[in-house]
Amino acid sequence: MTDHPNLTCDEVRDLAPLFVTGALDAGEMHAVRDHLAGCADAHAELAELGEAATALLETTEPAEPPATLKPRLMAAAAADLAEGRHPASAAAANIVSLDKARARRGSRLGWLLAAAAVIAAVALGGWNIALRGQLDTAQAYRTGVDQALALAAQPGSVTAFLTAEDGSVSGFSVVGQDGTTKLAVRGLAPTTGAQVYTAWSIEGDNAPVAIGDFTVGPDGVAVATAQAPDATPGAVIALTLEPNAGNQAPMGPVVASGVTRDPAAG
């Protein structure tokens, strides 16, 4: 519905101060934009007044948003990638299909080495485990990583790196061709009472499918085996902290998420 009036250049100049401050109503905003799109005059006065208006953004006192906002944003952004709403997701899907056969033959080992390097970096970065005497925690995590790596080496497996809001949670999830899923995650807050972490698989526009629940002790490490519907590249794997086990839809906050990809593609 765009039956707003056609504006003259003078009318646009007249509306300029309210246009650049956002104080026109929707119809007037459209009328100005329509005029600008078809006008030979660059209407530099708009940019000049607009520059003064954007300086006002600086006058705002910064405020810390709730911590729950970031996981929500990141999960929505990851879902964009998975569901093709992000411009880069279509291009990425293309490359996968073109290179799949060749890459599967040649570069699975190369990718695994690269993945191992990433995991080593994760293991070293931020936590000086040996000095902190947390060898048990490290060992549990490594065992989980070894199992997941073994599964990732199987043809048809897909892998998602799981990350959180602030980098406090990291790990990865491998889904085998038959849906067997290995998770190795650390940095999780310990569960209390009936709380569980639930892993979800989200494919395209479908509702999240719960693929497994697990609890986490004081070491913050989760090494778990779950069962996903299948191994589809581009699915989102998300971890939520649920108030209780067995929920059919996520009730709690997303604590980490990642998009599965075919290792052979990258």
Add this chain to the structure above:
Amino acid sequence: MSDARLEPATVPELPTGPTDEQLLAGLAAGRLEALDALYERYKTMAYGIARRITADDALAEDVVQEAFLGAWRGADRYVPGRGSVKTWLLSIVHHRAIDAVRRRRPTTELPAEEDGKATPAPLTMPDVWGEVSAGIDREQVNAAVSTLPDAQREALELAYWAGLSQTEIADRLGVPLGTVKSRVRLALVALRRELGAGPLEHAEGPP
């Protein structure tokens, strides 16, 4: 808190790490960690702006999420010559916050002479302007705003922060529409001059 979650050795700060432009290229390429970093950099400004306009914490959260998702999906539409990434991003927040305030309000408050559309047009990317000059800080802008005559400052604040349309501002101030326009224009022209951007060449408006 788990024992395994020790304090990180370093916290990324502004002076180091990728530039805003590099992060935005990461957004365009679909890299979540770039979005993460850009969010960390501007979340407090974004939330502050959204809360100031909406005066509603929950709505402000939605606005910030929508704005960052807008930047995520539309990063390839950023034009480097037309202002910094920061201004671009915060302008999206401003734009979406005003839109959210208008959507929240009953449609009966729409001006009577409008063509009766009850729902706002789909969200577009904002019309983004550059900066008067790079690196202006809050104190400078506040000082410049404080030099404005009260009537101009009031009109400017209502136009930029209240989410009101021009007719609503006119009602609020009890002055004709033309007076609202001229006060906001004069305020912007003075602000630009105070901030050292030099004389306006084009913004004189119709006689």
